[in-house]
Amino acid sequence: MEATLAITEAVTKKPKPDPNSLQFGKTFTDHMFTMEYKADEGWTNPQIKPYAPIEIDPAAMVFHYSQTVFEGLKAYRTKDGVVRLFRPEENFKRLNRSNKRLSIPPIDEKSAIEHLKQLVALEKDWIPTEEGTSLYIRPFVIATEPSLQVAPAKSYQLFIILSPVGSYYPTGIQPVSIMVEEDTTRAVRGGTGSAKTGGNYSAGYNAQAKATANGHAQVLWLDGMEKKYIEEVGSMNVFFKINGEIVTPELSDSILEGITRKSVIELLKSWKVPVSERRVTMQEVKDAYDNGTLEEAFGSGTAAVISPIGELTWRDTTMTINGGETGDVTTSLYKTITNIQTGKERDPFGWTLKL
């Protein structure tokens, strides 16, 4: 049985930042949620307490063997004060799938959502209401046992921290330039690619630096075995509109099952737009470009929601997609999803959870 949530309010509150100059993931709210796992007690001691540095042993296993998982989701607030979470149950389901891959004990998803709701309610005033802004929510688990043995830890800590974030597109949705990465690998069959775990992310920093140096916003990852099949773009899932059909790489253990990806597919199906989850080679995309049937391309993820791809560079070819403009399906998806998230549009799918 789980212990009762203990709440300790911060004595002094931090000033709220200017919503027009927020950088992603740099400002944190007054409180955080924490919960501990001990081998003999399970997950215990749920607390909301002031956001502050933590004390941790330098031998804590997370520092040595990166046994850690995380999630990312957003809360939106309208001017009338209503706060909405977007599909939080999907995030905690995925957190448990990541936990399984990383040998971390599962959490109770229902009570995690209840605790999250209480935390967000307490921090309601931190949620900006300007167009495109939101409160980014970062649940994460770290292995805390002080031990250098290469083995799963016996103790863990789960945190939920909150960060108000500005608009991803302050001047309106903008297509980006993407570079196909062929040298380094994000994930491979049998690896940790479908888990949201730290190691997948720092592994891509070198490739991202190369892309940035060449004037691209992000990289497109190919499969680790043949460097042939498309997997993801940066830290987003990827979609192409080819000859009227939307295609996206089918899920595997090297692709993260994005919640925005899932929402895109469900939305397209509701619109009767043909959508297919299957293996897609880079060559197929190039062929479609060459014969004029590559109509749109975009990434999907929590941060940007939908990110149109205006240019895609593969080896010596730079493909300009839809004249470098955001395509119609891309625009519709962006508008509809963000409108549902922010309550501007009816939510026929039951995706939003009102506080």
Next chain:
Amino acid sequence: MEATLAITEAVTKKPKPDPNSLQFGKTFTDHMFTMEYKADEGWTNPQIKPYAPIEIDPAAMVFHYSQTVFEGLKAYRTKDGVVRLFRPEENFKRLNRSNKRLSIPPIDEKSAIEHLKQLVALEKDWIPTEEGTSLYIRPFVIATEPSLQVAPAKSYQLFIILSPVGSYYPTGIQPVSIMVEEDTTRAVRGGTGSAKTGGNYSAGYNAQAKATANGHAQVLWLDGMEKKYIEEVGSMNVFFKINGEIVTPELSDSILEGITRKSVIELLKSWKVPVSERRVTMQEVKDAYDNGTLEEAFGSGTAAVISPIGELTWRDTTMTINGGETGDVTTSLYKTITNIQTGKERDPFGWTLKL
């Protein structure tokens, strides 16, 4: 220019543990070394101070994107009080190679060794002198900047912590049973496998649990692309004696360049024993077993130094190697390397660094 090392001695010292009941990586000495990196100052503020929990922001990037690297080496002390480090310059060279892969700024290898020597000298009494015991040294770097941006951090901390360790073989060198893992993957071409970074280790916990449940000590990893070529065993490099020749997988970006591996190869060459670094398939090992030319097999690593493989299970076949006994070359390597490390034998290679 680097700042001077500041030393703060612990006021109270911990009792030294019983050298006969030491568990690996569970007990830490009275002091640790730390050094910080700041974008505008470089590596700075080298300190030896009491071993204690650290204060760190919950948004520190190491918790989210596992931007971290580590090393492992040992100090040995003889009854006459002489302390020896084994090839520390190789560890700090490798740390910098790992840093490069993980987009962490390089450290000054020479001054790191000087600082390590001062730390070990201060903790000299913690080094057990019993047969097979040593002081395990764990340098590691973590990304400390509080930020959720998926990008290299602007601040880091390097630590060196020390842990007295017992004999890996309290009852003499013992062959182990190894299971060939075909479902999950440790590393792949273009990934982080040749870097000593946390994500490579927690990625293997599931496979290790399966091996343990089936009565095996460790797993043998195959390449991530074809599941055909042998890569490593557990967290060690691997060698086979086939028809008089010692073979070990050639280095690639998915194999860790072990310092014990390097020492084994150098030692074999000095003995004029044929040794070859090349790709080795699991089928080749099985064929050698079938035709009676698989003579010995062993792993090499800092913890065990040399770990003989008595049984190797691949799919439905269990191969008993050398009658399940430690082979002659395996024994000679173990004895010679440990004798050089502990000063019992002359060190013609200049591997040991006396304090």
